[in-house]
Amino acid sequence: MNVDLARAQWFKSSRSGGAKECVEVAFLDGGHVGVRDSKNPTGPALVFSAAEWDAFTGGTPDGRSDRS
Template identity: 65%
Template sequence: MGRWFKSSRSGGGAECLEVMFLDGGSVHVRDSKNPDGPVLAFTDAEFTAFVGGAKNGEFDR
């Protein structure tokens, strides 16, 4: 099983997403403020598309 980590760009802040890469290609994402809360599960391809969308501003308001 993988381990949770924050981006090195987060600066160690309290309001971050944490990510865990699992064997078999699954990627889990959770809110660092609520580690016992819900977890989003992505395939590797879905996570790659999500990160690409975030980089391209698709989720900006």
């Protein structure tokens, strides 16, 4: 998937404590969602389809994303 991130508007969660150990998210053209490491904003970013992002965020509160 090739998505242009040049105009992405990155943001951190409102629950972020302001430390640098955060991820940033950007809602992109075509319904895609970008995720990057806030410590390395010029580094690589992951890009998810809307369905992938919905599955991830929908499963997080009930623990489906836990690795234990």
